[in-house]
Amino acid sequence: MSVTYTERKTGSALADFLTEKAQVLSIAAFFLICVLFFTLATDVFLTAGNLLNILRQAAPILIVAVAMTFVIITAGIDLSVGSQVALVNASAALILAMGVPWPLVVLAMLLLGAAIGLGQGWFIAYQGIPAFIVTLAGLSILRGAALYMTQGYSIPIRDVAGFFWLGRGTILDIPVPALIALAIAALGALVLSRQLYGRQVVAVGSNPEAARRVGMPAKWTIASVYMLTGLASAVAGLLIAARLGSGSSNAAVGFELQVIAAVVLGGTSLFGGRGSLLGTVLGTLTIAVIGNGLILMHISPFFTQIVTGTIILVAIWLNTRIFTANFSFKRKT
Amino acid sequence: MPSGETEPPRIALRGIRKSFGSIEALRGVDLDVMPGECVGLIGDNAAGKSTLTKIISGTYVADAGTIAVDGEQVRFTAPADARAHHIEMVFQDLSLCDHIDVMGNLFLGREMTRWSFLDNRRMKARAREMLSDLDIRIPNLHAKVAQLSGGQRQAIAIARAASFQPRLLIMDEPTSALAVAEVEAVLRLINRVKARGVSVILITHRLQDLFEVCDKIAVMYEGTKVAERETRRTQLDELVKLIVGKGEAI
Ligand SMILES: Nc1ncnc2c1ncn2[C@@H]1O[C@H](COP(=O)(O)OP(=O)(O)O)[C@@H](O)[C@H]1O
Ligand SMILES: [Mg+2]
Numbered sequence: 001m002s003v004t005y006t007e008r009k010t011g012s013a014l015a016d017f018l019t020e021k022a023q024v025l026s027i028a029a030f031f032l033i034c035v036l037f038f039t040l041a042t043d044v045f046l047t048a049g050n051l052l053n054i055l056r057q058a059a060p061i062l063i064v065a066v067a068m069t070f071v072i073i074t075a076g077i078d079l080s081v082g083s084q085v086a087l088v089n090a091s092a093a094l095i096l097a098m099g100v101p102w103p104l105v106v107l108a109m110l111l112l113g114a115a116i117g118l119g120q121g122w123f124i125a126y127q128g129i130p131a132f133i134v135t136l137a138g139l140s141i142l143r144g145a146a147l148y149m150t151q152g153y154s155i156p157i158r159d160v161a162g163f164f165w166l167g168r169g170t171i172l173d174i175p176v177p178a179l180i181a182l183a184i185a186a187l188g189a190l191v192l193s194r195q196l197y198g199r200q201v202v203a204v205g206s207n208p209e210a211a212r213r214v215g216m217p218a219k220w221t222i223a224s225v226y227m228l229t230g231l232a233s234a235v236a237g238l239l240i241a242a243r244l245g246s247g248s249s250n251a252a253v254g255f256e257l258q259v260i261a262a263v264v265l266g267g268t269s270l271f272g273g274r275g276s277l278l279g280t281v282l283g284t285l286t287i288a289v290i291g292n293g294l295i296l297m298h299i300s301p302f303f304t305q306i307v308t309g310t311i312i313l314v315a316i317w318l319n320t321r322i323f324t325a326n327f328s329f330k331r332k333t
Numbered sequence: 334m335p336s337g338e339t340e341p342p343r344i345a346l347r348g349i350r351k352s353f354g355s356i357e358a359l360r361g362v363d364l365d366v367m368p369g370e371c372v373g374l375i376g377d378n379a380a381g382k383s384t385l386t387k388i389i390s391g392t393y394v395a396d397a398g399t400i401a402v403d404g405e406q407v408r409f410t411a412p413a414d415a416r417a418h419h420i421e422m423v424f425q426d427l428s429l430c431d432h433i434d435v436m437g438n439l440f441l442g443r444e445m446t447r448w449s450f451l452d453n454r455r456m457k458a459r460a461r462e463m464l465s466d467l468d469i470r471i472p473n474l475h476a477k478v479a480q481l482s483g484g485q486r487q488a489i490a491i492a493r494a495a496s497f498q499p500r501l502l503i504m505d506e507p508t509s510a511l512a513v514a515e516v517e518a519v520l521r522l523i524n525r526v527k528a529r530g531v532s533v534i535l536i537t538h539r540l541q542d543l544f545e546v547c548d549k550i551a552v553m554y555e556g557t558k559v560a561e562r563e564t565r566r567t568q569l570d571e572l573v574k575l576i577v578g579k580g581e582a583i
Contacts, residue, residue: 196446199433203441206430213392213428214442215413273432 023267024279026318031286038293045296052175056243058288059177060085060236061255062281065262066188067232069280070225072263073192074205075272076131078229080120080138081236082255086248087146088113088237093155093247102163109234116142117230121223131226139256146249154248157241167242177239184232189277201225205272254305261308262287265315287311341404343368343501343532344389344420349398351384358384360556361398366501371523371533373543373564376553377576382536383425385553386503389534390422391415402501416442421499423507425536427490431479435471436460438478439493463496464488468518483510495522502526503534508542520545540572554578 038045064081071078088109095105116138123134157163169176192198200221203211212218236255241247264270265286266279290311291304342365351359359381366372374382387393389400391409400407402418409415415422429438436453437444439460445452460474469488471481478486487510494502502523508516516539523533523546535547543550544564552560552575560575 194450196444196449196451199437199444199451202432203430206432207428210428210430210441213390213412213422213424215411215416216442273430 024276027266027279027282027286031282034286034289038289038296042293042296045293054288054292055178056175058284059181060239061258061262061288062181062284063184063236064229064232064259065280065284066185066277067228068259068263069188069268069275069277070201070228072268072270073201073272073275074222074225076124076222076225077135078131078226079135079256080142081229081233081259082252083139083142084113084116084230084233085237085240085252085255087142088234089241089251090146090150090155090247090249092238092241093157094149096157096160097155102160106238109238110231113230113234114227117227118223121226124226125219125222143249150249152249154246156246163242164245167239177243185277185281192277202273257312258287258308261312261315265311270316340368342366343403345401347399349385349388350396351388351393352396357556362558364551364558366532366534368532369527369530370549371527371535371547373547373550374534374536374553375540375550375572375576380553381556382553383505386422386505386534386536389415390420390503419498419500421494421497422503423490423494423505425505427486429478429486429490432477434475434477435489436474438489439463441493443497463492467492467522484512484515487511488515491519495526499531501532505536506538508537508539540569552576
């Protein structure tokens with residue numbers, strides 16, 4: 001008897017692709033179902049005006065969710081983003097009211113956001129305090145600072161057309177904030193999948209000790225992702241101020257939950273190492289569509305909060321149970 | 334210094350101590366490894382083998398003692414310092430990133446880039462060479478490491494450490510999950526790098542392997558080095574006695 005040695009087949013590339021992209025595909029499907037549902041349930045949902053409106057409103061969430069994806073891939077979390085948005089929002093209005101030129105204000109706010117994020121990142125990466133604790137403290141401190149500065153009043157912004165254009169303008173009918181957000185998402189996707197920095201972020205989230213042992217700047221990488229959320233929160237705070245024409249310490253309440261829900265819904269693992277920016281974009285749009293659709297259906301806006309919370313819970317449940325354990329599109333043979 | 338022609342050891346450890354809380358993992362260890370020499374490091378579990386090699390690779394910082402590389406005193410405060418001296422280590426836990434593909438793990442910390450973008454084409458070609466040099470068969474370089482078998486994972490960790498011109502190669506139980514042919518390939522690799530002048534420290538429980546590649550065998554017991562033997566002047570049963578603590582110490 002002779003035995004022939006045969007090589008195992010490499011398996012269908014399609015099956016590998018489906019397993020790899022299972023989460024993005026499932027959120028894409030869920031997104032389409034939501035769109036279909038609201039299209040049928042309301043008359044106005046699928047109109048150009050409404051869709052552009054959704055994009056404009058989702059822009060700040062998307063911008064911060066892109067940065068939050070990096071944070072969550074390192075197995076971290078940033079709960080302070082809503083407060084950072086409020087602080088920048090209020091500070092920008094106060095400084096603009098003093099008559100400082102708006103490009104300078106934008107630059108100063110971006111620096112402020114980066115500095116706040118880096119400060120939190122320093123506690124997390126170099127002092128080893130859990131991200132949850134540091135950013136929970138940040139949530140309280142930064143919102144408090146915004147309240148203290150404004151004494152709780154809304155600060156009007158007057159006569160800065162260039163600044164308002166950032167929040168209200170359009171290019172080829174598409175809202176400027178949406179264009180900024182999509183550009184940031186594309187940039188984030190490029191950095192995460194193609195650049196050395198993205199590789200370092202994934203490595204640190206996957207196995208921090210291994211990253212350290214091969215000489216990667218593990219601590220700096222962790223600190224830097226919080227700088228990204230700080231920077232992104234500053235952009236979001238500025239866009240909100242420009243859209244509303246005022247700054248308020250009560251801006252972006254509950255914002256962090258929407259951002260985290262969007263990222264987790266998009267399939268980024270809370271345990272670190274795995275994440276997708278396409279998923280984050282789809283997750284953000286899904287949450288925005290649900291919020292918008294429920295309002296169009298004249299359902300109480302308070303109900304949106306219940307839905308957002310439920311989505312977070314179900315998404316995390318799927319995230320931890322089904323996708324990590326024994327879920328596979330491959331046929332068992 | 335005796336005469337001009339004796340070269341200094343590739344690595345010389347003197348009085349290395351390390352405690353973790355109340356546990357004295359190392360209680361004053363001396364070890365010399367010459368260029369092109371392979372030293373086997375054996376001992377019971379918890380003898381301190383991994384801790385000692387992690388100190389050499391900069392993963393831990395010793396509480397006391399000195400390290401000299403090629404006769405020059407060094408102080409490693411981070412793994413990158415040891416890597417800069419071309420000291421590479423295969424860790425017992427392998428230190429791979431499960432969410433990154435085979436190619437990415439081979440180049441972890443040494444990514445080839447162009448304008449800060451990963452140069453995947455160049456890395457892929459090089460990765461194929463690295464694996465075939467070691468007779469490692471992993472068809473899909475883009476498979477995530479989490480999907481691979483224990484042996485394949487170990488093979489990747491070995492390829493990563495051996496492929497970037499190390500001057501000292503440390504292997505902490507590199508063959509525990511390997512099949513027969515793969516163990517042979519690792520032993521061949523060790524003999525090959527030795528011939529190039531690379532020093533090797535091999536930790537293993539497969540004592541028979543030591544006789545194929547090692548010049549010297551050091552035995553550790555409870556955080557100390559209790560014996561050192563030249564491979565050609567010792568036998569398996571003597572090593573076993575030394576490990577369990579019934580041998581005659583030097
Ligand atoms: N990171 C650590 N923290 C606490 N104790 C440790 C650590 N690393 C090693 N030890 C202890 O040091 C001793 C030696 O361990 P190790 O060097 O891993 O032994 P070996 O590799 O010879 O089996 C053991 O008692 C172990 O529990
Ligand atoms: Mg060990």
